[in-house]
Amino acid sequence: MALLEVHDLTVSYPTRAGDLPAVRGVSFDLDPGETLGLAGESGCGKSTMASAVLRLLPQGTRTSGSVLLEGEDVLAMRPGRLRAVRWTEAAIVFQGAMHALNPVRRVGAQIAEAIQLHDRVSDQATAIRVGELLEQVGLPARQAASYPHELSGGQRQRVMIAMALACSPRLLIADEPTTALDVMVQAQVLALLEDLRRELGLALLLITHNLSVLASTCERIAVMYAGRIVEEGPAAKVFEAPAHPYTKALADAFPTIGDRASRRHPHGLGGDPPDPRDLPSGCEFHPRCPVSVPVCPTLDVELWPAGPGRRAACVHVSDRQPEAVTGGAPTEVAP
């Protein structure tokens, strides 16, 4: 059984100007010990997805569909059960470790709080556990006595990870865990997440806009655009041979050093992400798409098979329909 099963999830935020649909029908599975990378730019709904898995959304947010964590629907849980599930079954490491820690409390006390909220353990046992957790994330146990400002950005992110591990969850959700960090510290944090996955058998849902980070750490990648998954598949395949033009733009954004084609030719994607209240018709990506064809503005895209273990929501996916392979140009395929 999958550890996490998200089925046809929609999330919309009520605003004065009407409902703002952030996630519009997303489905995916995550097995125990598996790593899934969720890519996309600001406003594509990937952080909303992360929060929805633990129902950490603001009050009044409308959701539909289901989020099954070990077979139990998080969206239908009673508050008491939900509190127990958070941290013990799944935990989140948020972006911006600078702001997620309380600046006036020692980091050890903040980790201890997470432990004692869920388990009735003595202060002494808690202190020992805090030390173990810090060592597990590569910090000396004595750092428990430090205040957040005494730590570097990478060390603070490690504290955040230690806190997330406090109640031995089986699923770790990391939302842009390395975005504000240097390349070297980013490499350290990613290596740590990989070690934890191997040692503890954690399943990992890693969310970032940097596709190359996902390609190097995850087994599978799902790419989101305008609240929907537009491509998913094995990480290396998706990164090296993207089936969706949006994935290709993300993959090209960070150049391969040494690749002459990108030297003095930065690749960008024109235009801006669409306004969720006013989405383009047909394929939502068509106004920015470099390979759009006349049918795109009216085509109802869905995730079509795109090779072994891969799916993509693009008219150009060649094995979309049997006739598309034999029937000539994709433009001739009726929507």
Add this chain to the structure above:
Amino acid sequence: MTATQPSPTASTAGQGPILEVRDLHVHFGARRGRGAAARAVDGVDLEVRPGEIVALAGESGCGKTTLARSILGLVQPTKGEVLYQGKPIGRGTSALKPYRREVQLILQDPTGALNPRQSVYESVAEGLRIHGVKGDEETLVADALARSGLRPPRRFFLNYPHELSGGQRQRVVIAGALALQPSILVADEPVSSLDASVRGEILALLLGLVRDLGLSILVVTHDLGLAWNIADRLAVMYLGRIVEQGPTEAVLAAPLHPYTRALLSVIPEVRHLEAQILTGEPPDPTRVPGGCRFHPRCPALASGDAARAGVDDRCRNQAVPILRGVTEHHAACFLTDESVKKEAERRQSTRGAHAEGPQ
């Protein structure tokens, strides 16, 4: 490709540098005699020539932002000087004012750089008013916005920052700088807070400004991919010093310094180098190690390469000379010393000969 396409530097190579940093030191004092002073910038020579993009790369705390701030006259150097068109930039607000029009700063986070209660027009016009630029303000603002890729410019005049996307905000910041017709832009992590898809667009804009307006750009970044995308030359900084510099292609294709090699190896896109994740304490400018300042974290010293080349003693005990403002590819590392390299090659070849001997 470089043979058929002359690089922008080729045409301007004959000219002297437009911006020059000579033996610059910026030390921040210890608080009430407690602890040691932080040697944020500790002896840096750097040049930027007209029409050139120079990238200054390094980790947080390496001093790259302090160096950029002292180039702008925002931080007073402890020692050394900054020269603009061959003349020292001077001190104090009034002496610096004409220089500050020529050298414009672009910050990392456009949301923080823009006043949320100022319209796009007001943000761009502010610099023009401060510097008393003559001419039709509306035309100047519109031109700057158009050059930054906000077209048609008049459509954006009355927008407020919150109505714009991250990429558009950064374009407004760049327009504010361009309105003053500067000759140099100093950009501190200009794309690191932007989305992946917008990143390339802003970098293309910077490249276009160099091509169309002949601007020079000093770009401070921790992103070596950015350097590969746009920079003519690359300087890598570690603990207040430049440890390697040269033409971008040369530095990134064949890095000389073990630190540059490590930085390059941890980039997810770089597959041909085995990842060397540096451990140990992050560099602390209040405690600069003796000998080569990189030696406590140096993979070449730890692996025994330095010992095999016979320089490990020098690595631990002897200060590495400061890299002077020259333009060919070179590094501040004992292992790259010519004499050391020859010696290592000689040993390698004799070992090779032995290995082949018995066959």
